[in-house]
Structures are given as C-alpha cells and as structure tokens.
Amino acid sequence: MEEQMHLSKSLSLGVAAIALLCANSVMAQVADGDTSTMKIGFSNSYSGNSFRQVMNQSFEAIAKQAVADGVIADYGMVSANNNVTEQAGQIQNMILEGYDAIAILAGSDTALNGAVRDACDAGITVVVFAGTVTEDCAYNVNYNWASMGKQEIDFVAGQLGDKGNLLEIRGIAGDSTDKDISDGLHSAAEAYPDLNFVGTVYGQWTSTVAQKEVATVLPTLPDVDAVVTQGGDGYGAAMAFAASGRKMPIIIMGNRQDELAWWKEQKDANGYQTMSLAATPSVSQIAFWTAQQILAGKDVPKKVEVPLLTINGDDLDAWLAATPVGGVANPTYTQDLVVKMIDANKNGDPLPATPAPNQ
Structure with a gap:
C-alpha cells in the first residue's frame, strides 16, 4: 500500500510538473x-508613402x-x-x-553606424527593425524574407500537386529584400522539380507597374499555373490576366485591401x-515593445525574427473588414504577443501566429 501511495504521489508530481512546463511554454x-x-523614441528613415505613414501611426498609437x-513617461518620433545624414x-x-x-x-x-554606436555608448537601448545596421551593439527585429518565398x-x-508553370513578380532590382524573397522562392522550388519558372518581371511592389509588366510578358509565355509575388502586386497581376482572356492562375496576394477584395469576389x-x-506597418509596435x-x-x-502576416481563406472576411480601402492589413501587436515572439526566438520555438481581428 505504501509503495502504491508513493507511486501515486510521484505520478501526481510528474503530471503537475508537465502541466507547469506546458503552461510556461505558452505564457508570455x-x-x-x-x-x-x-x-x-522612433527614428524613421522615410515617411513619404502610405505604408510608412501607417507605420508612424501604429507606433504613436501604442x-x-x-x-x-x-508604462513609459514619454515618446518621440522623427x-x-x-536622407541618412539627416x-x-x-x-x-x-x-x-x-x-x-x-x-x-x-x-x-x-x-x-556612428550614431548607433554613440547611442549605445550613452547607455541607450537601440532596436533596429525591418532592416539592419552592421553596428553590432544594436538589437535587430526583422522578418525572415527567405521564409516568405518558401511559404509561397x-x-x-500543395495546390498544384507539385507541378506547374510559375510566373515570378519581383520587387525593385538591386534591393536586398527583393533578392532575399526571390532567393527563398528558388531555393524552396528545388524541392519540387516539376515546378518551373517560365517568366520573371519586376513589379516594384506596385499594382499598376505589375499590371503593365505582366501584360507585356504574357504573350511570350506558355500557360501559367501560379504567380508568386512580393506584395502590392497581386491585384495588378490579376487585372492583367483578366484582360488577356487566359485562365486565372493562383496568384499569391500581399495583404493590400484591393487584393483581399478581389480575392473575396x-x-x-x-x-x-x-x-x-x-x-x-505595425512592425513598429513590435520594435516599441521589444x-x-x-x-x-x-x-x-x-x-x-518576427512573423509575416499570413491570411488564409478562413480569415479572409475578418481581415478584409478590418482593412480600409487603399490600405494594408495591419494588426495591433500587444506587449503579450511581442513577448511571445521574443520567447519563441530564445527557445527556438515556432513563432506565434497573429490572430485575425476580433479573435
């Protein structure tokens, strides 16, 4: 009896320990x-487009x-x-x-690098986000752009049964983000030898440019089964295919309102x-909480590393409803969610998903 009680107590303690471990793995x-x-403070290199303006608004709101x-006494934005000198x-x-x-x-x-080093030497915490500096005293909050290509x-x-013809729409030639995404696409495609890239255009992350470039190249291409993209170009690609009379391929979208609205239709x-x-744009909030x-x-x-916002068919209606015309899907990143991202990076765990609005 005493041995059974000891075993029961040990099992109970083991279950409790496992429960505590599981709880700690999900609690920020x-x-x-x-x-x-x-x-x-927030130093933005540029605020001349809508994406950067929403980024500023997102930082200021949080x-x-x-x-x-x-939580803090004050904040400032410039x-x-x-102009890097400025x-x-x-x-x-x-x-x-x-x-x-x-x-x-x-x-x-x-x-x-000089200004960043001066800040660090003054005891200031520097968090560089959505890009990098080579001064290693700074913390870096950034996306894994190559993983975007792999997801696509x-x-x-999966949709095409591992075979088909792909058209690639790139961003801006010479840009490091464009290269990272494209490299991710081609590296991931090596696992699927029957996926073939049959054309490439540069859409400059802009719908109108993408539409023009896709329309120009389409007459030279065989059937296209899917279009892999970098963001801001999906709607333009769809308009080019619609005007051509060709069968509409799978087009990866980039979270812009016009893309989501067309997809829903x-x-x-x-x-x-x-x-x-x-x-x-609200990656600025991740930098703030970090x-x-x-x-x-x-x-x-x-x-x-922070997660890209991925929208699937089940979440489409919620994200579309929350995204203003002319805008881009833009979640709010709470302190709790950002801490979960930080902990996932520390522990080598998968990054937490960004919940859809109203979830």
Missing part, C-alpha cells in the same frame, strides 16, 4: 521592471497608450525624408534629449483559392 514571460520614468497606462543627426539629437531607447528604421545598413512555394505546390463567385502574406522589455530587464536575443 513579461518583464516587469519599472520603465515608468523612461522615454522611447506609445501614447503606454504613456496613458504609466523622420529623415530618405537621420544620423536626428539620432544624435535623441541622444542629447535623454531617450532611454530608440527604435530605428534605418536608411542604410552602414551610414548610421509550399502553398502553390473570386472566392464567392467560383471558390477561387489562394493565400496572402506580407510585412505589416525596446520596452529590454528596459524592463528582459533577456532579449540580439536578433528577433
């Missing part, structure tokens, strides 16, 4: 050090709420109009103004299936 480990007297909640000067001003952390969307991976290829292969009319994925958590004492890796 939020650092609670006092940051209520601290200031967090920072303003953090001030109201007593934009450099694509951006470096603005960062130097933030150093003099006593900011405790600065989130930076850098206009160059090297030209800001794996989806297309086709889905409702004939069951059209695709997926949509892209970066989000900086705040570092200030609060959390152990944060120097490199934090």
Whole structure:
C-alpha cells in the first residue's frame, strides 16, 4: 500500500510538473521592471508613402497608450525624408534629449553606424527593425524574407500537386529584400522539380507597374499555373490576366485591401483559392515593445525574427473588414504577443501566429 501511495504521489508530481512546463511554454514571460520614468523614441528613415505613414501611426498609437497606462513617461518620433545624414543627426539629437531607447528604421545598413554606436555608448537601448545596421551593439527585429518565398512555394505546390508553370513578380532590382524573397522562392522550388519558372518581371511592389509588366510578358509565355509575388502586386497581376482572356492562375496576394477584395469576389463567385502574406506597418509596435522589455530587464536575443502576416481563406472576411480601402492589413501587436515572439526566438520555438481581428 505504501509503495502504491508513493507511486501515486510521484505520478501526481510528474503530471503537475508537465502541466507547469506546458503552461510556461505558452505564457508570455513579461518583464516587469519599472520603465515608468523612461522615454522611447522612433527614428524613421522615410515617411513619404502610405505604408510608412501607417507605420508612424501604429507606433504613436501604442506609445501614447503606454504613456496613458504609466508604462513609459514619454515618446518621440522623427523622420529623415530618405536622407541618412539627416537621420544620423536626428539620432544624435535623441541622444542629447535623454531617450532611454530608440527604435530605428534605418536608411542604410552602414551610414548610421556612428550614431548607433554613440547611442549605445550613452547607455541607450537601440532596436533596429525591418532592416539592419552592421553596428553590432544594436538589437535587430526583422522578418525572415527567405521564409516568405518558401511559404509561397509550399502553398502553390500543395495546390498544384507539385507541378506547374510559375510566373515570378519581383520587387525593385538591386534591393536586398527583393533578392532575399526571390532567393527563398528558388531555393524552396528545388524541392519540387516539376515546378518551373517560365517568366520573371519586376513589379516594384506596385499594382499598376505589375499590371503593365505582366501584360507585356504574357504573350511570350506558355500557360501559367501560379504567380508568386512580393506584395502590392497581386491585384495588378490579376487585372492583367483578366484582360488577356487566359485562365486565372493562383496568384499569391500581399495583404493590400484591393487584393483581399478581389480575392473575396473570386472566392464567392467560383471558390477561387489562394493565400496572402506580407510585412505589416505595425512592425513598429513590435520594435516599441521589444525596446520596452529590454528596459524592463528582459533577456532579449540580439536578433528577433518576427512573423509575416499570413491570411488564409478562413480569415479572409475578418481581415478584409478590418482593412480600409487603399490600405494594408495591419494588426495591433500587444506587449503579450511581442513577448511571445521574443520567447519563441530564445527557445527556438515556432513563432506565434497573429490572430485575425476580433479573435
């Protein structure tokens, strides 16, 4: 009897330990050090397009709420109009103004190194996001662009039974993000020898440019089963195929409102299936919370990979309803969700999914 009781107690303790381990694996480990007297700044290299403007609005919304909640004392925002000399000067001003952390969307991976080093030497936490600097004192919050290409290829292969002809729409020639996405596409396609790239155009991440370039190349191509993209180009590609009279291929969308609206129309009319994925302007909120958590004492890796926003057919209606005409799907990143991203990077776990609106 005593042996059975001992075994029962051991099993109970084991179950409790497993339950605690499971709970800790899903609960965000939020650092609670006092940051209520601290200031967090945002240096944006450019604010001249709608994506960057929404990025600024997203940062300000979360920072303003953090001030109201007593999480931080103040915040500040500056934009450099694509001038790295001006951006470096603005960062130097933030150093003099006593900011405790600065989130930076850098206009160059090297030209800001001096200003970044000066900030670090002054004891300021620097978080560079949606890009990089080569100064290694900075934390880096960024996407894995190659994984975007892999997601697209794996989806297309699944829909086409691992074989078919692909048209690739790239971004801007010479851009590092364009290269990373394209390299990811072609690397992933090596696993599917019957997927063939039959054409490539540069759409410059712009619907009208993509439409023109696809329309120009289509007469030279065989049947196209799928179009792999980089964002902002899906609707233009769809319009080019519609005008050509060809069968509509699978076109990967990029979370713009016009892309989501067109996808819904086709889905409702004939069951059209695709997926949509892209970066989000509100990645600035991830940078904000990463900086705040570092200030609060959390152990944060120097490199934090963040998830692209992926929209599937089940979530399409919710994201479309939440995305303004002319806009792009843009979730709000809470402190809890960002801490889960940080913990996933620390532990080598899958990144948490971004929940659809109202979930």
